[in-house]
Amino acid sequence: MDLLRFATAGSVDDGKSTLIGRLLFDSKAIFTDQLESVERTSQQRGDEYTDLSLLTDGLRAEREQGITIDVAYRYFATPRRKFIIADTPGHIQYTRNMVTGASTADLAIVLVDARKGMVEQSRRHAFIVSLLRVPHLVLAVNKMDLVDWSQEVFESIEHEFSSFAAKLDVPDLTVVPISALHGDNIVSRSPNMPWYEGPSLLHHLEHVHIASDRNLVDVRFPVQYVIRPQSLQRTDYRAYAGQVAGGVLKAGDEVMVLPSGFTTRIASIDTADGPVGEAFAPMSVTIRLEDEIDISRGDMICRPHNQPAVAQDIDAMVCWMAETPLVPGQKLALKHTTRSARALVKELQYRLDVNSLHRDDTATQLGLNDIGRVRLRTTVPLLADEYRRNRLTGGFILIDEATNRTVGAGMITSAS
Amino acid sequence: MTIHEYQLSQLDYLEAEAVHVFREVAAELERPVLLFSGGKDSIVMLRLAEKAFWPAPMPFPVMHVDTGHNFPEVLEFRDRRVAELGVNLVVASVPDAIERGLVAEEPNGSRNRIQTPVLLEAVEKHRFTALFGGARRDEEKARAKERVFSFRDDFGQWDPKNQRPELWNLYNGRIHLGESIRVFPLSNWTELDVWHYIQREEIAVPSIYYAHDREVFERDGMLFADNEFCRPREGEPTFVAKVRYRTVGDASLTAAVRSDADTVEKVIEEIAATRLTERGATRGDDRVSEAAMEDRKKEGYF
Incomplete structure (x- = not known):
């Protein structure tokens, strides 16, 4: 079922x-x-x-x-x-x-x-x-x-x-x-x-x-948590846990780790029930790699010839969810896959009238429940796809740094 | 190979989601703890937490808010499981808190409500920032609206009108000092999903979940065990019936249901056919008012 x-x-x-x-x-x-x-x-x-x-x-x-x-x-x-x-x-x-x-x-x-x-x-x-x-x-x-x-x-x-x-x-x-x-x-x-x-x-x-419906083409594995048992039986075990966001991963596949760009191969895909032959979205698995590379939470495992953008300039449709409006110049915390960054609102390109679909490019802010196109600059690169290509690597949330409230949802239209 | 193979079963989907939630909390919040009652939901949570970090041990302790009104089978089970997993157990004791004067026994003898200050005191003492709970949205209508990451202010209170939106698989675990997050990895599971998972994973649960003979009496249309916490009043004759427990809570408040289901398979069959919710059938504590659960949660309840 x-x-x-x-x-x-x-x-x-x-x-x-x-x-x-x-x-x-x-x-x-x-x-x-x-x-x-x-x-x-x-x-x-x-x-x-x-x-x-x-x-x-x-x-x-x-x-x-x-x-x-x-x-x-x-x-x-x-x-x-x-x-x-x-x-x-x-x-x-x-x-x-x-x-x-x-x-x-x-x-x-x-x-x-x-x-x-x-x-x-x-x-x-x-x-x-x-x-x-x-x-x-x-x-x-x-x-x-x-x-x-x-x-x-x-x-x-x-x-x-x-x-x-x-x-x-x-x-x-x-x-x-x-x-x-x-x-x-x-x-x-x-x-x-x-x-x-x-x-x-x-x-x-x-x-x-x-x-x-799920993206089975573009391999995307955001590293969520590094597993390193501090036990005598497994001193050398080091693996990367996460939920597959796209594509199909198999043991033996050549993979690239972003943002470092190092390539290696998948040694095995582990679960508590034993290794599995392949993993796809939305499976939560643990990946062991053949080479020792410095990898941490927020990194992304993909294929050498199919990579997401490594980008700090992000264009996105944003739905604003807070009473205090979004305005250009504002700084926000941003969470995308397992990566956190800070983002500066560089520009509000237009606000969309969600009833008529009319684009108002004279808008100066997004109020509660408004949807508009926004350009952001992030402090660290996001490893991102267009939202239309992958909902999990193309979506992000915006967080008010003072109140910690989730204030916006973004869908990436382009990243460079 | 057909594309059809790339579809998870409902149990695999729910497991993957819960594992993701456990890892997210361990990665983002400093001092998580898993609330363990000995009930089936928290037993399933323990298994999921074990799986999420395998082969490493789960990176947080387990806490039991002990009302003192326990089924002995459940306490035995708790101690055995905790020893197997090699995790630390923190016990926050309600009887101890009564003795210290932190809380006072309620007139009806129920310790359901007075658990909350005991829980909050332990959270403060151990500086826990994230508490995993086994609550499911299908249990109760206030819970149907609660987030997976449920923010609590520095008084441990839930504000239903002021919840953080949750989109995709992105959870916001940011808090200030003194605040905390209640985390519900089983949010999307139903009672039947829990039992199907217990069956598939061959998970042991306390024996009182299976049909057995017990001395009971009837009150408010529910069957209560005659035990040291719950004595029949005048006009409540006791009799022996074949019963099992659908939920395990405070032994003074939790009722049994008539049942012949003495195996997992039979329990699943029984639940699939039942016309009563588990809380409606067995929990005196939820019957106080339409919004009993919402009110208790606002005070900082589980």
Whole structure:
């Protein structure tokens, strides 16, 4: 059994909580005591029906105000797959939460209400999915029951969304007409929409092919931790632990270590369960090299003829996550793979209007939830790829050096 | 060779993620410690920590916040496992803290809440900066919103509205003096994942997790063992039932469930079919209010 991580974007109005409640309920991931507790709360508040959003909105403030303020993680499994849902709120003031949820997602579900069709919010959600390079996008056209299961309505939304998504470079789009409330096209195909020939939503989630989404071409192994047992039996053992970020590594492969540029060969790929023949993302392994080279945390093992950029000038799309704005001239801490650096904001090239995709090149700062293109200069070189090529070696976070808070997420567009 | 081979199973994925988290903490934070309760989640954590640094020993000690309300099977298990791994064990004792006057026994006899000051005192004394905990997001709705690296201020408090965003596999472990990070490597595991892992890795867990005969009585619809920490009241007759524990906490508060599952395979079968969450079925401490866990976490609980 493998694992699929997906993010959902939308608000209670789009039926997102109902959809998640339905998926959890139909896969028996909601338990009697959870349901009873939700029913009790709903009743106490005087709701007319059991509000399934109470299942995911766990914090006191959320339950009191009836809103989702943070990413909630939910889990369910079918006999084919385990699923991790990153449930993110849909409104514009929560853009950073959606960015966070999308960063680890294999797939994203964007919901629209069939009666309303595409709205500003749907465009924003699709844009964030493409910005974060989520490999698969599902547009769930919900509330089909309220438009008399109309093929025409569905096709017009599908058409409008597809032409918008084409501009965004979305690799794989699937559009499904559903009724989350009644369960149509959720687990099995709906008899109410015989004209729809695609898969049910759950069938798609179970079968979508994700193995080839990871970068299996460019070998990238950020060194995380040096393992040197101080024991008498293993005096000479020295190895480099980390999580593979790209490519396939094999014992015997010629490799280069950056930033030093030394080359050597992989002696073995070790795990506590014994050596393995090859390693690929996202395996956590320990690599022994044939030659003794000075290597430490933050270095990168790659192939001599396929290296990341060794760069201090970084161009990136940045999503700003703090109340105090990002401004040129600012200095921040930066974490990229296992490497930490300080970064100077050299230039804000433009701020993007996430609804219209209009680029405002007169912008002087990025506020909370703003996305813009930024040029940074780092104190030490980053060993970086373009984010579109590799999400793990192309993404970084920005940290306020005074408060230590994570204040931004960056996706590298070019590094030199 | 097909591309299909380059796909990890769900257990391999979760293991790789947890190992990454352990190494990240060891690399970035100065004085980590692993909180060990003797429960199945912390037992799985010990295995993962062992794997993360193999063949070197894990580079941090283990701490047990001892409520004094222990199942004897669990204490025996703790001591045996710690000796096998050759790691240091720090015990923060609640009975000792009561004697010293740091905390006072609560009227209902529960030591759940008064563990928190004891934990925080030990953190301060040993200057621990990172505490590994076995909490999972599927356990409880406040936990569903907590980060893998969960920042605590210098009072050990969690502020749910003020959490650091976590993107990709990048964790922010930066802290000022006196602050700390609670780290939850099992965040994305479910109860079933834990048991599948116990099965695959052939990990020993205390015998009370498997079905056995025990003298119990019923209270609030739950079955409690008749032991020195938890005596039946009037009108609570005791009887012998075949039970097992789904969670292991304070022996005065943790209930057993009726079960015939005396092997790992049967436990997995039972959990896959159950319609109650593990905490809902067995934990008196979570029943106080809708936000009981959130409130305790804000005070600095695990």
